Amino acid sequence: MADKDDLGRRGEHYAADFLAEAGYRILARNWRCQQGEIDLIVERGGEVVFVEVKTRSSEAFGHPFEAVTVAKLARLRRLAAQWCDAAQPRPARIRIDVVGVIAPNRGETRVEHLEGVF
Amino acid sequence: MALARTHAVALLGLDGSLVEVEADISGQLPAMVLIGLPDAALSEATQRVRTAAKNSGCPLTRNKLTVNLSPAALRKHGSGFDLAIALACLAADEVVSPESVGEVVHLGELALDGRLRPTPGMLPAVIAATKLGYTTVMVPLGNADEAALVPGVRVVGVASLRDAAIWHGAKLEPLRVEAIMNVTEEEEDPVEPDLADIVGNEDGILALQIAAAGGHHIFMLGPPGAGKTMLASRLPGLLPDLDAAAALEVSSLRSLAGRHVGTSLVTRPPLESPHHTATAAAMVGGGSGLIKPGAASRASHGVLFLDEAPEFASSVLDALRQPLESGVISIHRANAIAHFPGRFQLVMAANPCPCGQFGSAEQTCACPPSSRRRYLARISGPLLDRIDIQLDVRRITAAQLRLANDRPGLTSAIARSRVVAARAAAADRLAGTPWKVNGEVSGPWLRGPQARLDPSATAALDRALERGGITMRGYDRVLRVAWSIADLDGVLRPGREQVGQALYLRKGMTP
Numbered sequence: 001m002a003d004k005d006d007l008g009r010r011g012e013h014y015a016a017d018f019l020a021e022a023g024y025r026i027l028a029r030n031w032r033c034q035q036g037e038i039d040l041i042v043e044r045g046g047e048v049v050f051v052e053v054k055t056r057s058s059e060a061f062g063h064p065f066e067a068v069t070v071a072k073l074a075r076l077r078r079l080a081a082q083w084c085d086a087a088q089p090r091p092a093r094i095r096i097d098v099v100g101v102i103a104p105n106r107g108e109t110r111v112e113h114l115e116g117v118f
Numbered sequence: 119m120a121l122a123r124t125h126a127v128a129l130l131g132l133d134g135s136l137v138e139v140e141a142d143i144s145g146q147l148p149a150m151v152l153i154g155l156p157d158a159a160l161s162e163a164t165q166r167v168r169t170a171a172k173n174s175g176c177p178l179t180r181n182k183l184t185v186n187l188s189p190a191a192l193r194k195h196g197s198g199f200d201l202a203i204a205l206a207c208l209a210a211d212e213v214v215s216p217e218s219v220g221e222v223v224h225l226g227e228l229a230l231d232g233r234l235r236p237t238p239g240m241l242p243a244v245i246a247a248t249k250l251g252y253t254t255v256m257v258p259l260g261n262a263d264e265a266a267l268v269p270g271v272r273v274v275g276v277a278s279l280r281d282a283a284i285w286h287g288a289k290l291e292p293l294r295v296e297a298i299m300n301v302t303e304e305e306e307d308p309v310e311p312d313l314a315d316i317v318g319n320e321d322g323i324l325a326l327q328i329a330a331a332g333g334h335h336i337f338m339l340g341p342p343g344a345g346k347t348m349l350a351s352r353l354p355g356l357l358p359d360l361d362a363a364a365a366l367e368v369s370s371l372r373s374l375a376g377r378h379v380g381t382s383l384v385t386r387p388p389l390e391s392p393h394h395t396a397t398a399a400a401m402v403g404g405g406s407g408l409i410k411p412g413a414a415s416r417a418s419h420g421v422l423f424l425d426e427a428p429e430f431a432s433s434v435l436d437a438l439r440q441p442l443e444s445g446v447i448s449i450h451r452a453n454a455i456a457h458f459p460g461r462f463q464l465v466m467a468a469n470p471c472p473c474g475q476f477g478s479a480e481q482t483c484a485c486p487p488s489s490r491r492r493y494l495a496r497i498s499g500p501l502l503d504r505i506d507i508q509l510d511v512r513r514i515t516a517a518q519l520r521l522a523n524d525r526p527g528l529t530s531a532i533a534r535s536r537v538v539a540a541r542a543a544a545a546d547r548l549a550g551t552p553w554k555v556n557g558e559v560s561g562p563w564l565r566g567p568q569a570r571l572d573p574s575a576t577a578a579l580d581r582a583l584e585r586g587g588i589t590m591r592g593y594d595r596v597l598r599v600a601w602s603i604a605d606l607d608g609v610l611r612p613g614r615e616q617v618g619q620a621l622y623l624r625k626g627m628t629p
Contacts, residue, residue: 063180065147065148066148070149116146
């Protein structure tokens with residue numbers, strides 16, 4: 001497996017742990033459909049949150065948030081609508097968040113969370 | 119605090135207005151939005167600022183930045199806002215002190231490596247900031263000398279955004295960088311051409327001194343090669359040094375035109391000689407979007423020389439009538455009016471006919487009378503109305519050349535000292551009136567009790583008026599020139615001789 005995929009997987013773990021600690025309930029990980037994948041779907045207080053996780057090993061080429069483009073968010077929005085169509089019961093409110101993980105090979109891993117970005 | 123503000127200056131013509139630059143940080147994905155009617159160059163500031171900040175070691179926040187340029191309805195041009203935008207963003211992130219940033223006016227363009235580039239229009243912008251009550255301006259080091267020409271302002275010259283951030287209290291180590299300086303353009307020969315180079319043409323030399331003493335506009339008519347251009351280029355050398363206010367205005371216009379200003383104010387009157395294919399916008403200023411000064415503005419407090427005047431488009435020549443009347447050039451656009459100074463001394467030169475030989479002794483003119491008439495009629499009557507002196511310039515003969523070799527000519531330095539004395543005398547006499555030189559004085563004042571001349575002195579002039587040789591307007595013009603001649607000669611009021619000479623300088627002119 002390529003290193004970058006491994007890094008991505010590790011990042012998603014960190015993000016899930018981070019959100020769980022913040023009181024979110026994990027509904028799904030790597031939810032897939034024909035059009036793509038949602039990294040994390042979590043819920044807190046009746047609000048369903050679709051999370052894009054972006055992981056980098058350092059900030060040398062920019063912060064992870066900078067790699068989240070408008071096109072990527074738009075796709076996430078479409079996927080979220082598909083998930084809602086299938087969900088029972090339909091969620092009352094939804095939100096789209098981004099979690100940035102900086103996971104260097106050695107040293108502290110940092111997790112940052114932006115709410116309602118789109 | 120996620121909100122900070124600082125100040126910059128937006129220029130419209132020579133007038134600057136204060137622009138408040140506000141930056142707000144909100145918890146969204148990295149982005150930078152610039153609002154407040156920026157033009158294309160200013161919109162790109164977002165890219166320059168983000169990159170420059172990163173390369174200066176003080177990256178902008180990774181959240182969304184909203185930057186507002188207020189007043190939002192005023193159009194803003196150019197790249198001079200970069201520094202203010204960058205510091206407002208850093209202050210919103212508390213990298214630098216918001217209080218410190220809020221008290222300073224910031225001007226300058228950023229390079230991607232974080233250094234500051236010299237920015238055109240610095241001098242008028244700093245003048246505007248001072249007028250609006252700000253005492254500290256931060257400018258690129260390459261502009262610091264220019265900004266320091268403005269009295270009563272504290273200029274902080276910085277080489278890079280890092281230096282600017284440190285000045286405002288950022289906790290960074292200073293890093294020496296090579297400041298970007300203005301490309302020192304080849305200074306055009308600072309030595310003004312000297313009057314002593316002129317051979318013969320005694321009339322011309324005298325007329326130039328009279329024009330310089332009285333601020334009279336002058337029209338030179340003569341065949342090609344007679345020395346019209348040579349005479350005209352020596353007029354600025356006869357004018358006195360600019361006073362402080364005029365020097366600041368001339369330097370500001372230089373700065374606005376994107377030319378190098380240097381470490382001291384321009385103290386010599388400028389000379390502008392646009393080519394005869396110039397458009398109206400090139401002459402009086404204009405341009406889409408950013409309104410730039412034209413040749414007439416750049417010649418303010420100096421000389422505007424139009425060689426081959428009939429070859430200019432008549433609309434271009436007539437565009438000069440407004441500044442000749444009011445001394446101000448106003449350029450109207452749908453969303454703004456820009457004012458530029460336009461108090462110049464006009465010098466026009468023309469051939470007497472399309473082939474240029476009419477009236478010369480050596481060759482015969484081949485032009486039919488109708489085309490000759492049409493040629494000079496291209497200069498409209500209202501424009502000629504403002505010209506006090508018409509000069510016939512003739513080619514030099516071999517005999518004159520031999521004579522000139524024996525006798526050294528008058529130098530510009532001596533002529534200028536005469537002109538300065540004459541102007542002082544005129545200013546003394548005109549104290550308490552709105553005028554400073556004879557060329558501006560109105561006709562009724564000249565004929566009023568305070569300046570009325572002896573009937574014996576004006577006898578020749580009165581006779582010309584009776585015969586219909588000149589009009590009332592022409593009469594006034596002769597009087598104006600006569601006063602200038604008297605000032606030059608050092609006599610108290612013009613006598614028969616001075617009036618005669620003034621009349622001679624109008625010969626052949628439209629009545």
